Amino acid sequence: MERQDIEVFLALAEELHFARTAERLHVSAATVSQTITKLERRFGAPLFRRTTRRVELTPLGRQFLDDLRPAYAQVQAAIAIATAAGQGITGRLELGYMSAAVAQIVLPLADAFRDRMPGCQVAIRETALADLFGPLRRAEVDLSVLPLPADEPDLTVGPVLLSEPAMLAVPREHPLACRPHVSHDDLAGETVFFADDLPGYWIDHHLPVRDRTILTVPGFQEILAYVTSGHGVAIVGTQTERLYPRPGLTCVPIAGGTRFDYALLWRTDRLNAVADAFLSHVTN
Template sequence: MDRVWVPERHELEAFLVLAEELHFGRTAERLRLSQARVSQVIKKLERGVGAPLFERTSRRVALTPLGARLRDDLQPLYRGLGEAMARARATARGVDGILHVGFLGIGAGELTSSIMDLFRTRHPGCEIQMHETHFADPLGPLRSAEVDVLITRLPVEEPDLVVGPVVLSEPRVLAVPAHHPFARRASVSLEDLADVTVFGVTGAAPEYWWDFHVPRSTPSGRPIRRGQDVATFQELLALIATGQGVSPMAASSERYYARPDIAFVPLRDAPHTDVAVVWRVAGATARVRAFVQAAHDAVVANGGPARF
């Protein structure tokens, strides 16, 4: 079989840039070469083709009909070559494929889109699939590998899990029935929880997680009465609306779950609730690391965790 002559990549690149610029000086600047070197490369390519690709005069540079045909043939091939190499590098790093991202409630709030957009821009060969988790078992899907990485409420204090960048920090409110006396207050305190019924939970969330979000006693030690156990957030809202109890929540709940039969009253002395990226110690794949890096960089670009 006869050997087919194929130009080198730098020759094709020089040809395509000159075909776009039609100016040796601008082409040399883009390629960071001297004009003499660009001219030398183009002449070598023309010798290999066997005919001129450009018409050169003292005033202008123009493609010959053969040069225009070659440009049209090469552009999609050259672009495809670059894309193929990018995919190969991404695959070698293990970033291509599918990344399963779990999120609890509103996730990282408005910063979620920034994180996703940044990740997709950096890793177009990786598809993100989103999965909602529930507060009855916020860590279960991560531990079962249903999701690769999780955007969830803290605290998370598990030896097999890693807590990454905090992406959202917000104050807490007390969700009460719209007709409740607390609904007329400017704010309430943790001590006020001793005078109401606070809903309990059913599920596999760590005890310390619930004790943070729904404490068992006030700061002075007064017990907080627990009501009916609930399994989902919508069930919790329905029970509050019908006057069967109250519940501490993140302040963003008012924005995303506002309804006329529930009032959200600032809980002035409660610590902020944070949302962070969490993943398995044994599941720190290249895709997970890339997502964590995107989350970190989005937080930095935002000037810190998102706030409400």
């Protein structure tokens, strides 16, 4: 059997839909149909039952799937190992991230990368908001998923992995808490909390108003504590209410399409083979 024949059968066995299988494999529906017909001729019996409403595996198709899937996975793993070894792609990737919502994206990506590159390991490390670029510059991580903007001459910004609307975190009794949305102009005169040591351009990007009072504290949890206790407000992502809930805290949408984007970053002069392979895995 040709490799394409196997991939077509396995994909159709999962999708049970010719058009979706064709779209997934980037081939025509006719190619999928012809491939399955060829296999059925070879085996002398149908692998799928087709009607105008549904596609389902026959008993022979189910048996073939159960026998083929683990064997094909072993072949794919062997190919991946040989390819990685031949290209020198082995080792450990130290992957940084910031925020719980990003962790929910990073972990599946890391798992899928390990499946594709069995010679590689991935370790994740949380980065503090007050030390965004430190782990990269200290070479503690190879790549890091961080909130933008990142206008740093020694760092390269890669693909965005998460984008979420910005919200204003306020105490429930705050006058803005009952508003359907707020604008940046509404923040004039408010005390707005940010983490220590954030670049000035980062604060300007998220708080583009002149009449403002900024206070900085060690980290994100401290920001939420001060806001909840009525000391000020903070600009946060939509994940805050879901992943960092606090009694007495509410989040109001910020009008104007303001967003938090989280992108992969790396040191421009330091991108090893494993990190480069992970980038290719994410973007392809």
